[in-house]
Amino acid sequence: MLTLAREENMEGMEFFGAIPEKQRACLRSIDTDRLCEVRLRAGMPMALVFLDGIFYITKSGRLTDDYKQGVTVSSGDLKRGMELITRSSVYAFSEDIKNGFITLEKGHRVGISGDAVVENGKVSHIRSVQSLNYRYAREVIGASDGVMDRILDGNRIKNTLIVSPPMCGKTTMLRDIARNLSLLGKKVSIVDERGEIAALMRGVPSFSLGANCDVLANVNKAEGMLLMLRAMSPDVIITDEIGGKEDFDAIAEIKKRGVSIITSLHSFGDSPDGFDTVIRLGGIGKCLE
């Protein structure tokens, strides 16, 4: 059992402000430095995922590893959560809901699951939300300082693929690489399909990206990369989590035009599944050559 002593005004109101009031009231004293996720599930206790494990929180705000003592979440709480996340404007987030998540200010992300409504073989809506997963985003300025000399070859930007398991900081690294290159005076174009790299809010990035970054958000990666290539004459295009054949075709086109590409790929442990996919699709050479 672990009790956190730190009591102060709540940091990250963009994140906590989207959590229903009943649960938010219990989170006043938690340690946001170690917090990764807050998970709300109908009829179950609120779970807090920290770097060192999963904990539950009592009504008094005390952390416990006994889920029976945790503050439970009702369907009404989840409904209120959806209202807060969408600012009472579900219609404005219907595309995000189809993809299963909504990005909040400062890049925090809320995953949504429940009873999916399928039309023409695709998810059109999620009704009766069963769980919300609030993922806490962090900006780590200087995260890429140690790798910049590997990315830059004199004035040239090397094509770079970042490979790691989930939740290891690929997006954080990409964001900081974009900031560093932008500060060096390179024209950086970010294609932010899931709105996590720049987290645009009303057209303004929520993170520090320097003065030379152009962002295209919420667009299919392959389409977005080619659009930025035509529209913004970038020195480098940065995008997150490639995987589809169309992504590699777009990368090949970008390389033909002499523009560099920096991107990331999911993999697990010592046998990177992501690499297998890339090799199977014949894209690894196009990415790294």
Added chain:
Amino acid sequence: MLRIIGAAMIIFAGSMIGFLKSDALKKRAECLDRIISGLNLLETDISYGKTDLSCALFSIGETHKIGMFKTIAKNLSKDGIKSAICTALGEEEYLLERDKAPIKALADNLGMTDCVAQVQAIKRATSSLLDGKKNAQEEYARLGKLYRSCGVLGGILGAIVLI
């Protein structure tokens, strides 16, 4: 002299009551008209602009002087849409309960479904409000002048009785 002043005050008070009653009928129709116009604009903002509900309500309320919309926008994040609409309706003194019913029904859905459902819900509310507005205009045409005349005549009658 005192009788004359008293009579004048009774006539004035009677007339004021008549005019206020007549004015309430007129304002009910005007209020419904403004809400209907606001809902039409909101429908456009939702279906084409996909504007956030609070931004859309505030901007429409500000531009078209619809206090109810501004009140809803102000309370939206704190109270949620249903409670915000109920609070705003509570401040509308000229609307009757039957005028408020379609807006309360809209509060159950507003903002919380996709664009198509939003447009349908707003159209349903607008249609009911149009009936209410027609009714309010008819009542004003029928009773407005009557209330004013009754007020003045009632005041005069009171004054005569006093004198």
